[in-house]
Amino acid sequence: xxxxxxxxxxxxxxxxxxxxxxxxxxxxxxxxxxxxxxxxxxxxxxxxxxxxxxxxxxxxxxxxxxxxxxxxxxxxxxxxxxxxxxxxxxxxxxxxxx
Amino acid sequence: xxxxxxxxxxxxxxxxxxxxxxxxxxxxxxxxxxxxxxxxxxxxxxxxxxxxxxxxxxxxxxxxxxxxxxxxxxxxxxxxxxxxxxxxxxxxxxxxxx
Amino acid sequence: xxxxxxxxxxxxxxxxxxxxxxxxxxxxxxxxxxxxxxxxxxxxxxxxxxxxxxxxxxxxxxxxxxxxxxxxxxxxxxxxxxxxxxxxxxxxxxxxxx
Amino acid sequence: xxxxxxxxxxxxxxxxxxxxxxxxxxxxxxxxxxxxxxxxxxxxxxxxxxxxxxxxxxxxxxxxxxxxxxxxxxxxxxxxxxxxxxxxxxxxxxxxxx
Amino acid sequence: xxxxxxxxxxxxxxxxxxxxxxxxxxxxxxxxxxxxxxxxxxxxxxxxxxxxxxxxxxxxxxxxxxxxxxxxxxxxxxxxxxxxxxxxxxxxxxxxxx
Amino acid sequence: xxxxxxxxxxxxxxxxxxxxxxxxxxxxxxxxxxxxxxxxxxxxxxxxxxxxxxxxxxxxxxxxxxxxxxxxxxxxxxxxxxxxxxxxxxxxxxxxxx
Amino acid sequence: xxxxxxxxxxxxxxxxxxxxxxxxxxxxxxxxxxxxxxxxxxxxxxxxxxxxxxxxxxxxxxxxxxxxxxxxxxxxxxxxxxxxxxxxxxxxxxxxxx
Numbered sequence: 299x300x301x302x303x304x305x306x307x308x309x310x311x312x313x314x315x316x317x318x319x320x321x322x323x324x325x326x327x328x329x330x331x332x333x334x335x336x337x338x339x340x341x342x343x344x345x346x347x348x349x350x351x352x353x354x355x356x357x358x359x360x361x362x363x364x365x366x367x368x369x370x371x372x373x374x375x376x377x378x379x380x381x382x383x384x385x386x387x388x389x390x391x392x393x394x395x396x
Numbered sequence: 397x398x399x400x401x402x403x404x405x406x407x408x409x410x411x412x413x414x415x416x417x418x419x420x421x422x423x424x425x426x427x428x429x430x431x432x433x434x435x436x437x438x439x440x441x442x443x444x445x446x447x448x449x450x451x452x453x454x455x456x457x458x459x460x461x462x463x464x465x466x467x468x469x470x471x472x473x474x475x476x477x478x479x480x481x482x483x484x485x486x487x488x489x490x491x492x493x494x
Numbered sequence: 495x496x497x498x499x500x501x502x503x504x505x506x507x508x509x510x511x512x513x514x515x516x517x518x519x520x521x522x523x524x525x526x527x528x529x530x531x532x533x534x535x536x537x538x539x540x541x542x543x544x545x546x547x548x549x550x551x552x553x554x555x556x557x558x559x560x561x562x563x564x565x566x567x568x569x570x571x572x573x574x575x576x577x578x579x580x581x582x583x584x585x586x587x588x589x590x591x592x
Numbered sequence: 593x594x595x596x597x598x599x600x601x602x603x604x605x606x607x608x609x610x611x612x613x614x615x616x617x618x619x620x621x622x623x624x625x626x627x628x629x630x631x632x633x634x635x636x637x638x639x640x641x642x643x644x645x646x647x648x649x650x651x652x653x654x655x656x657x658x659x660x661x662x663x664x665x666x667x668x669x670x671x672x673x674x675x676x677x678x679x680x681x682x683x684x685x686x687x688x689x690x
Numbered sequence: 691x692x693x694x695x696x697x698x699x700x701x702x703x704x705x706x707x708x709x710x711x712x713x714x715x716x717x718x719x720x721x722x723x724x725x726x727x728x729x730x731x732x733x734x735x736x737x738x739x740x741x742x743x744x745x746x747x748x749x750x751x752x753x754x755x756x757x758x759x760x761x762x763x764x765x766x767x768x769x770x771x772x773x774x775x776x777x778x779x780x781x782x783x784x785x786x787x788x
Numbered sequence: 789x790x791x792x793x794x795x796x797x798x799x800x801x802x803x804x805x806x807x808x809x810x811x812x813x814x815x816x817x818x819x820x821x822x823x824x825x826x827x828x829x830x831x832x833x834x835x836x837x838x839x840x841x842x843x844x845x846x847x848x849x850x851x852x853x854x855x856x857x858x859x860x861x862x863x864x865x866x867x868x869x870x871x872x873x874x875x876x877x878x879x880x881x882x883x884x885x886x
Numbered sequence: 887x888x889x890x891x892x893x894x895x896x897x898x899x900x901x902x903x904x905x906x907x908x909x910x911x912x913x914x915x916x917x918x919x920x921x922x923x924x925x926x927x928x929x930x931x932x933x934x935x936x937x938x939x940x941x942x943x944x945x946x947x948x949x950x951x952x953x954x955x956x957x958x959x960x961x962x963x964x965x966x967x968x969x970x971x972x973x974x975x976x977x978x979x980x981x982x983x984x
Contacts, residue, residue: 308984309955312947315980350981354944356452359410367407367474367483374980376929376955385929385955385980392413392472392483393448396406439572439581454550457508465505465572465581490511490570490581491546494504537670537679552648555606563603563670563679588609588668588679589642592602635768635777650746653704661701661768661777686707686766686777687740690700733866733875748844751802759799759866759875784805784864784875785838788798831964831973846942849900857897857964857973882903882962882973883938886896 309378311350311385316360318344318368318384318391342368343395347383358388365395407476409448409483414458416442416466416482416489439465439490445481456486463493505574507546507581512556514540514564514580514587537563537588543579554584561591603672605644605679610654612638612662612678612685635661635686641677652682659689701770703742703777708752710736710760710776710783733759733784739775750780757787799868801840801875806850808834808858808874808881831857831882837873848878855885897966899938899973904948906932906956906972906979929955929980935971946976953983 311317321343346364351357360366373386409415419441444462449455458464471484505513517539542560547553556562569582603611615637639659646652654660667680703709713735737757744750752758765778801807811833836854841847850856863876897905909931934952939945948954961974 310982310984312976312979312981317981348981351947359449369472374929374957388410391410393410393415393446394408396408439570457547467570486508489508491508491513491544492506494506537668555645565668584606587606589606589611589644590604592604635766653743663766682704685704687704687709687742688702690702733864751841761864780802783802785802785807785840786800788800831962849939859962878900881900883900883905883936884898886898 309348309383309385311348313350314353314356314358314388315350315385316346316358316366316388316391317348317378318366318373318386319347319381320344320384321365342370342372344368344384347378349388352388360388360391360394367392367395407446407483409446411448412451412454412456412486413448413483414444414456414464414486414489415446415476416464416471416484417445417479418442418482419463440468440470441465441493442482445476447486450486458486458489458492465490465493505544505581507544509546510549510552510554510584511546511581512542512554512562512584512587513544513574514562514569514582515543515577516540516580517561538566538568539563539591540580543574545584548584556584556587556590563588563591603642603677603679605642607644608647608650608652608682609644609679610640610652610660610682610685611642611672612660612667612680613641613675614638614678615659636664636666637661637689638678641672643682646682654682654685654688661686661689701740701775701777703740705742706745706748706750706780707742707777708738708750708758708780708783709740709770710758710765710778711739711773712736712776713757734762734764735759735787736776739770741780744780752780752783752786759784759787799838799873799875801838803840804843804846804848804878805840805875806836806848806856806878806881807838807868808856808863808876809837809871810834810874811855832860832862833857833885834874837868839878842878850878850881850884857882857885897936897973899936901938902941902944902946902976903938903973904934904946904954904976904979905936905966906954906961906974907935907969908932908972909953930958930960931955931983932972935966937976940976948976948979948982955980955983 309317344366346360346362346366349358349360349362368384368386368391372390373384375382375384377383407415442464444458444460444464447456447458447460466482466484466489470488471482473480473482475481507513540562542556542558542562545554545556545558564580564582564587568586569580571578571580573579605611637659640654640656643652643654643656662678662680662685666684667678669676669678671677701709735757738752738754741750741752741754760776760778760783764782765776767774767776769775799807834856836850836852836856839848839850839852858874858876858881862880863874865872865874867873899905932954934948934950934954937946937948937950956972956974956979960978961972963970963972965971
């Protein structure tokens with residue numbers, strides 16, 4: 299998005315938060331997960347970029363690199379390192395795809 | 397739904413979530429469970445495809461292969477491996493049919 | 495309700511849920527419990543058909559065969575084995591009649 | 593209310609529920625408790641007929657025979673043994689009169 | 691309020707409830723507490739007549755005879771022994787005056 | 789406010805409540821804290837006059853004499869010893885100024 | 887903002903509160919974090935100036951000097967030492983930038 303050198307900055311989520319990069323639309327069929335076009339809330343798929351340390355008694359389950367399904371309206375958008383990413387709570391994640 | 401080879405992908409639900417494949421309408425009478433046509437919320441029947449590890453102190457009760465009753469508006473729809481499935485919390489499941 | 499052989503299917507409620515068969519209207523006077531016709535929510539009477547294992551630290555109190563009083567709008571209707579039954583949480587049950 | 597022999601039936605409240613028979617209007621002055629006629633919610637007085645076993649860590653405080661004060665809109669009405677009675681949670685009871 | 695002999699009746703509040711007799715309007719200036727006439731909720735002052743045993747792990751702090759400040763809309767009115775009194779939860783009491 | 793001798797009365801807040809005397813408007817600039825004039829809720833500054841004993845497992849942090857910041861709509865007004873004061877929960881206090 | 891000598895005053899947040907100085911608009915691109923202009927709630931970036939001691943069992947994770955992302959509507963504005971700052975709960979902070 300810029301030809302200028304940018305200072306790389308890491309994002310360390312707090313507590314039970316997870317940084318997720320949403321999958322591109324074209325990747326989706328390759329994995330055999332097709333999100334149906336219905337009136338219900340549709341889950342989204344993405345890749346975990348960073349995870350928080352968890353809460354006191356609840357370490358997180360998802361790991362960096364996991365492909366995850368999450369709710370359509372989950373998380374807060376930010377642009378990190380030129381990519382549109384989302385920061386959300388782990389409880390907003392439904393499942394890990396393996 | 398496709399003659400193309402698809403990469404099989406497993407879905408590992410998180411925490412207390414359960415992946416359920418809804419029963420087809422024609423199977424229902426065979427089991428002797430008839431959902432009455434009233435104004436109340438009607439439970440639905442399906443088969444458990446995958447279960448989460450449970451929460452810290454609460455392992456899940458349902459197992460893969462269980463036939464379960466759940467609320468009509470429970471869960472989030474997704475298409476997995478060519479099938480319409482639902483991902484829901486175990487607390488959305490009313491009972492196991494045996 | 496059908497002359498066809500039907501596969502009997504048991505319903506195992508999960509957690510703190512209870513399967514209840516509502517009493518017929520004509521049985522009610524025989525037990526001396528008359529539900530008054532007022533503006534307040536009226537309790538209903540029924541027989542427990544199956545009970546869940548309870549939650550982690552709270553086993554259930556009601557037993558199969560108990561006659562119970564419950565709130566008018568409690569539970570979810572389903573038809574089990576040709577009978578209209580209700581599945582509800584034990585906390586929706588007010589009392590056991592003895 | 594009936595000259596027919598009726599089967600006596602006991603009511604065993606569940607958990608923290610209490611069965612209360614409301615006091616007759618004429619009894620009230622005899623005890624020196626007069627419910628003022630104001631816009632605030634008025635407490636009612638009654639006699640405890642049956643008590644539940646309490647919740648896991650909280651046995652009930654009121655006993656059968658206690659005269660209790662409770663909120664005007666507390667509880668659910670039922671007719672038991674020819675009497676209009678109320679079933680309510682102990683937390684709906686404000687005080688015991690001695 | 692009556693020249694008839696009345697049976698004295700004690701009121702034993704349950705759990706964390708407290709029986710309070712509101713102070714008369716004319717007493718208030720004598721203690722140096724003046725409730726300002728603003729749009730905010732005004733605390734009221736009264737004397738504790740009886741206290742409950744407290745909840746399981748939380749004995750009550752106020753004692754019989756304490757002068758207390760409480761919220762204007764706290765508690766439920768009743769007439770006890772010819773006096774207008776209030777029954778409220780201890781958490782409705784802001785402070786003890788010494 | 790009165791030339792009459794008044795009986796001094798102490799106010800002992802209950803539980804996690806704190807008695808605060810709001811700062812006068814003219815004092816505010818002297819401390820370098822200027823409350824901006826925006827649409828957001830503005831914190832207020834005051835001096836702690838008395839503190840409660842805290843809740844069972846949570847002793848209070850603020851001490852008598854502390855200058856504190858609190859929400860604009862926090863607390864309940866009363867007049868104590870001729871001064872307009874506020875009684876609020878410690879959780880309504882944002883910070884101590886040192 | 888003033889040529890007058892001002893008394894420096896420290897702000898010690900209570901419990902799980904954190905004092906944050908929002909980043910200036912022009913600094914933002916230098917760190918490679920660009921907040922997209924969408925309908926979703928946008929996170930904000932700032933520097934931690936002071937932190938509370940945490941709650942009883944939950945010490946805080948962020949430290950003075952951390953660059954943090956937080957929700958657009960998080961916190962309460964105040965002017966401290968001539969700067970517009972925010973006081974918020976740590977749970978309003980999404981991530982630490984490193």
